[in-house]
Amino acid sequence: MAGEVRAGERRQRRGEDPERQFQWVVPKKRKASVYEDLTLDTQPSVHRFMRNGWYCSFPDGRGTWDDASTELAVATWSAFRDPNELWERPYYQQGAQCEKEIDAAVEGARAEGLNAGMPDAWVEFLRRDGQVTAFVEHGIWSIATRRSRAALSDVLTHGIVLYAAMKQRQAQAHVIHGMDLDQDLGDVTIEAAKERWLQAEAWQPTRRLVERMGTITDWAELIVVSGLVVEPLLGAGLRRELLLRPALANADPVTPVIARNAQREWAWWRDFSQAFTEFVLTDEEHGAANRDIVERWLASWEPEARAAVDALEPVFSTAPRADFAAGREAVVIDQEALKAACGLSTEVPA
């Protein structure tokens, strides 16, 4: 494979029993990690070992997998690695831990009567807008899971699937929290949240943005747009600036646990998206062309994402102790830093 040193050869030189290693795995470091051994080439490719082409194709001529499924091009898609090396076992460990922490927070709040300590205005905010973010997470889930199939290597497909699973977990955590609050405080319904999502003026630019994500047909665009635009601006804006910080200030015992766990999952996807962007931009042959495409995507999505954040000011204004201006500034700074880390211009497209 282009530019790759065969792992088997490397190990043979070190005197390890070559027949006890997966020699098709090209490790990123000196030795193959469990993640690499268990993931790589589980999705076969005509660019790897399927030297006879695709055996099964679409009626329109697309092969089992299709190089044209993304505008981007690189020498070897299977050379990409998730920097945090997430595979199924740590995924379940972390996901289950998130849910356990949330449940423990609910138990603790009930046992100690902590919900009673929340100011009325914060409770009102939770009733009105606390669950609306679930629709954002769910909307992103619905496109991520649909685009995962077309990705051109196992490491990418698995990453997108697990990202989708995290979005669904986050969405459901908000809804279940709403159920718990409904039980404890009353009048916290998903119907009211849905009504806000569908009708409230402040939420409409966000809904428009999330619905537009459903029109993405290029799986790589999904990674770039979600990871470099929508999540750092809107996602972090909602989770950290609208929910986490104010909830802490309002003695909310559960919301911070939900938001912090979601932010921890976002940190994984941020790293994944950043590594992916660096990977495509530094490709020797296609890097320059990829940069044009990625910048075009950013120019297409960033203004709308910023506008969606701006439109949320009225929502922030009803959340006690929320600071819209500071929150907006923080997410913008973080997003610019992320783009810079990817080697992209921090200039905001018009």
Next chain:
Amino acid sequence: MATQQTRRRSVTQTHERVAQLGWKRSYHEPVPIYDTRYVFPDKAKDPMKQVMRDYLPMQLEKDERVYGGFDAALRAGMPTKADERWLQIMKPLILILVYAEGAAGRCMSVVMDVVPNEELLNGYHVQFVDEVRHIGMQMNLARWYAKNTPDPAGWHKGQEYMAENLFTRAGVNMFSHSFTGDPIAAGFTMMTVIETAFTNVAFVALPDVATRNGDFIQATTYSSVQSDEARHISNGYATMLTVLQEPENIPLIQHDLQQAWWIVHAFVDPFVGTIMEYFSTDRSDEESYLTKWDRWIRDDWYRSYVEQLGKMGVDIPPAMFERARERLVAGLHHKTAPLAFATWPLAFWKFDPLTQTDFEWFERQYPGWYDEYGATWEAYAALADPEENALLLSGLLDGAPPFCFTCMLACVLDDDMCHRTCQDRHGVERTRFYCSPECKWLDETNPGRYTGDRNYFDKHHGKALSEVIVELGLLRADGKTLVGQPHLRTDRMWTLDDIRAADLQITSPNITTAEAMGLPCGSWHDEGDPFGAVQGDGNGFQPVTLYGGGGGTNGDGRNGYSLDDLAAAAVGSTPWVKL
């Protein structure tokens, strides 16, 4: 620490709330990248009611048990206690099943791209996450075997070998049906046929055989996999019930379900039947593959599921199911097994010759078996030693049946074999052979589906066997001993020099059969295109001209197919296949 338990949330209420997360889009409609012929009703029902708060700890618990099992198996010395014959066949089996898991996951994604019913989407997605779990567990099993069992050769380049092996490539072909083409047809292939019918064989019956052969960790892994399959089967049933609500879908269901059934049968039955019966040393199980098939496939699936669809207006003639069973009775896997064993130099695992105990077991299960197949197996055992300087393949390849263009396995049943001629993308006349009229029907009614350099031996026609072995990298670390061997011994292993001494030149049965029958070229290999004569660049095919074999209606030996014919066949208004 809080002493009060979280009040138990109602699963139904939780699910009802979670189901509210879907909404009708008003700014942008979702854009699918796959097309379906099916229409969908407004309402559907999710039978799974899976919520992540319950799902994640449940799966973690199952994971902990499986991964703990690996440690326990090591401490118990399982790698050396498990039967070596059995451990060898795990090499192709595990790797093709890993591909199957990936196919199942990707099936969920294509189905989600076209199914608008929000109620079903959560279940599909959870299944994709399950499949990522299954891939991890099964690759971990492969890794464990590679690191701990006595003969790891073959695992070391497993994914490379898997893509090119005579049998596993047919598995890649079959499982790819479950995520290419119409997503709903693909969904039937995976959820309704593979998962509902055949996982009981692959993930229940096969682990039983593993346990009988001392391989407890395979059984531990696959039992955990199977514990997820019940939910996947529910997904398939929910999909079926949803599309059944629209009468115009019924002809499509009838057509697609039969096609799905056939392609899965055509690969799984000879492949799994051979593994189960020819790679088990333990002969304590008096239940043959056919008996298991009757229990799991005929009774539990066909009679309890497919026949019941008749009450909902789905009229599927029983002929195709009966035909599959007749093929098993006629010896589908017994005729495939000798060919598999004879091609041992091209495999990435070892084949153990059958013994007297095996012969007796086969004779008990299939009276008359020895008379029909015994001589071949005696010959195989006699030629296992390189000192004999002869390969069973030499004699077998000359008279071997051609390989089926659709299912890619050998056309082992003479009465079923058929063919047609087509033009390749350069306008060159070529012959396609099929193992059955049903496989021919699949190819005829799905133009463009079957691509790639499909006939295994075509590209190697005329080459020395030793040359092909080197080309495919089928050598052990010493660079001279073959990975595949016709016996389990560690001495008298065949080397490349032994193969050269046996002096075998590969001939493609597809080429020689076409020549013998006076038909146009039987090869679908294209010297100018590494991906074969069917397609141009490996990512997009150029449609071939479709017409049938025989006398033809066009005056030139061709039977013309109009686009209308193909469209009609695709919706099931034509007879499914004429036998």
